Amino acid sequence: xxxxxxxxxxxxxxxxxxxxxxxxxxxxxAGVEGLAPDSFKPRxxxxxxxxxxxxxxxHHCEDAPCVNSxxxxxxxxxxxxxxxxxxxCLGCKNCVLACPFGVMDVVTVPAVRQFAGMTxxxxxxxxxxxxxxxxxxxxxxACVSVCPTxxxxxxxxxxxxxxxxxxxxxxxxxxxxVAA
Amino acid sequence: xxxxMAVCPYCGTGCKLNLLVEGGKVVGAEPLNGVxxxxxxxxxxxxxxxxxxxxxxxxxxxxNPMLRRSRDAAFEAVSWDEAIQYAAxxxxxxxxxxxxxxxxxxxxxxxxxNETNYVMQKFTRAVLGTxxxxxxxxxxxxxxxxxxxxxxxxxxxxxxxxxxxxxxCVLVFGYNVADSHPVIAKRIIRAKERxxxxxVCDPRKIETARLADLxxxxxxxxxxxxxxxxxxxxxxxxxxxxxxxANHTEGFDEYRKIVEKYTPEYAEAITGLPADDIREAMRxxxxxxxxxxxxxxxxxxxxxxxxxxxxxxxxxxxxxNLGRPNVGVGPVRGQNNVQGSCDMGVLPTEFPGYQKVTxxxxxxxxxxxxxxxxxxxEIGYRLxxxxxxxxxxxxxxxxxxxxxPAQTEPDLTQVRKGFEAMEFVIVQDIFMTKTAMFADxxxxxxxxxxxxxxxxxxxxxxxxxxxxxxxxxxxxxDWEIISLLATAMGYPMHYNNTKEIWDELRGLCPIFYGATYxxxxxxxxxxxxxxxxxxxxxxxxxxxxxxxxxxGKGLLFATEWRPPQDKLNDxxxxxLCTVREVGHYSCRSMTGNCAALQTLADExxxxxxxxxxxxxxxxxxxxxxxxxxxxxxxxxxxSVTDRTNKGAVYMTxxxxxxxxxxxxxxxxxxxxxTPEYKYAAVRVEAIADQVWAENYVQQEYAxxxxxxxxxxxxxxxxxxxxx
Numbered sequence: 001x002x003x004x005x006x007x008x009x010x011x012x013x014x015x016x017x018x019x020x021x022x023x024x025x026x027x028x029x030a031g032v033e034g035l036a037p038d039s040f041k042p043r044x045x046x047x048x049x050x051x052x053x054x055x056x057x058x059h060h061c062e063d064a065p066c067v068n069s070x071x072x073x074x075x076x077x078x079x080x081x082x083x084x085x086x087x088x089c090l091g092c093k094n095c096v097l098a099c100p101f102g103v104m105d106v107v108t109v110p111a112v113r114q115f116a117g118m119t120x121x122x123x124x125x126x127x128x129x130x131x132x133x134x135x136x137x138x139x140x141x142a143c144v145s146v147c148p149t150x151x152x153x154x155x156x157x158x159x160x161x162x163x164x165x166x167x168x169x170x171x172x173x174x175x176x177x178v179a180a
Numbered sequence: 181x182x183x184x185m186a187v188c189p190y191c192g193t194g195c196k197l198n199l200l201v202e203g204g205k206v207v208g209a210e211p212l213n214g215v216x217x218x219x220x221x222x223x224x225x226x227x228x229x230x231x232x233x234x235x236x237x238x239x240x241x242x243x244n245p246m247l248r249r250s251r252d253a254a255f256e257a258v259s260w261d262e263a264i265q266y267a268a269x270x271x272x273x274x275x276x277x278x279x280x281x282x283x284x285x286x287x288x289x290x291x292x293x294n295e296t297n298y299v300m301q302k303f304t305r306a307v308l309g310t311x312x313x314x315x316x317x318x319x320x321x322x323x324x325x326x327x328x329x330x331x332x333x334x335x336x337x338x339x340x341x342x343x344x345x346x347x348x349c350v351l352v353f354g355y356n357v358a359d360s361h362p363v364i365a366k367r368i369i370r371a372k373e374r375x376x377x378x379x380v381c382d383p384r385k386i387e388t389a390r391l392a393d394l395x396x397x398x399x400x401x402x403x404x405x406x407x408x409x410x411x412x413x414x415x416x417x418x419x420x421x422x423x424x425x426a427n428h429t430e431g432f433d434e435y436r437k438i439v440e441k442y443t444p445e446y447a448e449a450i451t452g453l454p455a456d457d458i459r460e461a462m463r464x465x466x467x468x469x470x471x472x473x474x475x476x477x478x479x480x481x482x483x484x485x486x487x488x489x490x491x492x493x494x495x496x497x498x499x500x501n502l503g504r505p506n507v508g509v510g511p512v513r514g515q516n517n518v519q520g521s522c523d524m525g526v527l528p529t530e531f532p533g534y535q536k537v538t539x540x541x542x543x544x545x546x547x548x549x550x551x552x553x554x555x556x557x558e559i560g561y562r563l564x565x566x567x568x569x570x571x572x573x574x575x576x577x578x579x580x581x582x583x584x585p586a587q588t589e590p591d592l593t594q595v596r597k598g599f600e601a602m603e604f605v606i607v608q609d610i611f612m613t614k615t616a617m618f619a620d621x622x623x624x625x626x627x628x629x630x631x632x633x634x635x636x637x638x639x640x641x642x643x644x645x646x647x648x649x650x651x652x653x654x655x656x657x658d659w660e661i662i663s664l665l666a667t668a669m670g671y672p673m674h675y676n677n678t679k680e681i682w683d684e685l686r687g688l689c690p691i692f693y694g695a696t697y698x699x700x701x702x703x704x705x706x707x708x709x710x711x712x713x714x715x716x717x718x719x720x721x722x723x724x725x726x727x728x729x730x731x732g733k734g735l736l737f738a739t740e741w742r743p744p745q746d747k748l749n750d751x752x753x754x755x756l757c758t759v760r761e762v763g764h765y766s767c768r769s770m771t772g773n774c775a776a777l778q779t780l781a782d783e784x785x786x787x788x789x790x791x792x793x794x795x796x797x798x799x800x801x802x803x804x805x806x807x808x809x810x811x812x813x814x815x816x817x818x819s820v821t822d823r824t825n826k827g828a829v830y831m832t833x834x835x836x837x838x839x840x841x842x843x844x845x846x847x848x849x850x851x852x853x854t855p856e857y858k859y860a861a862v863r864v865e866a867i868a869d870q871v872w873a874e875n876y877v878q879q880e881y882a883x884x885x886x887x888x889x890x891x892x893x894x895x896x897x898x899x900x901x902x903x
Contacts, residue, residue: 011369037779
């Protein structure tokens, strides 16, 4: 099973700590002082409507529409998750349209090449931009570790099994109460 | 990487954290397992540290003492020696000419710590000879202190923060915990998970309202009517604890008479709430085996704040929800050390440790300890009196430390006139602020992260914080600056460190005496009262239901509801209520210089408005709009949301361009003198040319930032030979 981060709207307070942690985890060590409104592109987004506050992010689907829609095989299943091989991304946005959760985006970043000690501009490089579960981060997804109300959890096979077990128990209990 | 233990400088939760330091620079924050935060931090706690590093995103850190010899001159950098001599001479002259009561000082409820606040009030009382010292509790939980001192005998939270998650009912009244104290929000969520009922009284659909069992969206300005109706139900439905009332309270007969007419049906007409919902709320509250009332600025920032605080404490008294664990009354303090500045007697009415200035024996005790023949016994001025007192010539000099009244006080036009009318203004701060622009003398202090001390969390817990990095520039600790000034004015004052100050003050304050630095080592927290060296302090107050009043009983108090003071009409048909948002803090001089927090939210800030009101005004979401009141006009950005009730708009108070305090009214509670920030009559207008409006915001913002920056860099360039 692919792992994914799940958000509990009954615990979310809409504070966006997860968004900042996400942007920082992907800042290549630039730190908070590297953050600025124009370049702020967290892969998790807090959504606030009249009745709901919660974070939305990639579900790492088992049969992912983004993977299926990519003409260049840039999106792959790896480490029990859906990952983007950025060097293969064309920026065609098929995946953006295919994602039913609105959590895939295509962003452009300046492309550069080092040559003889100089930095040469190669225009821009497109990137399919979504949650990568912080796969290279030792302590797991940054958003999960900072959420002040523990509204975010990393769902893997074990956590999923535990959730299902609890739900089944509750269902059984409720069935017994109905019968009584 | 080095790690230095600190207590978060935002909000009164008192979260313990480590500042991560590399090469003399703070590069991160990580949570510690403190008593109140248990390993959690919020948005500001995690990402609100880089202001220390002088990012200059909003306004620069102060690096040198700066003096302006006349109001039309630019600031010039001067030596500490010249700055202190100048201040001492000016204050001495003003005191000699107009008397000690012509001078006022402020403590700071922010990063400076308790020891500095103690030293500031000592300076004010012993050196200047006046009780004119106050802090921003005046514009915040002043009514909670004033109200609870009368009804229960102690102005602070009765129970501790961790107990919130073990209560069986939380009555949240005018308190947006998600934005004000995110880490306390977790306690409420956990209480709910453990089966507690949550009741929320707030006109807006705040985050806590989403998870509430019952949400009472009362009309803005109807608090007293609702609280009286609550009492009416508890009494008339026989839900109150008769034995508790008989044994531990007084004033019941009078109380009952006043709340008699506030039937749920009578209150329905004032509050706009269905009578049955009001009944349901009290049935839930009274049925719970333990219940906690939490409130914030939605209760206190009114012309009738003190009365409502007293009324809320009455509900706890009626139901016996005091004097034991997991119950009580909780005025949850907003600024990180506003509890502390009150504890330290930075109040015109009290010495440190809540000892009254009107009590001659207490005055003698302090006079003897401080080595002065006598101390003033007249209650001093309140912060909110300042503009009027300055304009009428009663106040001639002000020494503002770590506050930005030109941003945070109501009706800023009046505030500016007040500062202009004064003969001498000292601002002691870490940043160039709007208030500092009115100063004659600016004294640069070390920041949180650059000094150590003790903060008081909202639940009375004393906790130590340590220094992480050396300050840059020619700056000094706040308490050192005040000591130098005292000495220059002929009162030798010298401390080697904060512990010396702490030991002096706990020796003078019986309720703090047992709270030693040793007990607060590491993650240690000592909630006062802590009278003995072997006591761990008091997690909850009023043990054995003994209240700190003559006779030991709690007072039941009610009074008639009074409508808000500003008046709506065709010209100003909407209510403006000022609020907070999670990512920014206070006047924003700190969070405005934090890259992450500025990235999430920047000028001119939002005015939130209900879709029906927005549609009627032709305003679309995210458009810039004008908001005006009888007192001013500012630009803001519309956030059209169903969470905002119809007929009211909300602005957060930290924006420097979209400054809602240009609009608020200087109408105050008669007892606490706290302003009615929650109710100003305003008009919101669409702006046809949005391109022009966006440019206007950018230009005004650049002009403001440029002015603040130039004041500092200009002075540094002109630095005299000493530098």
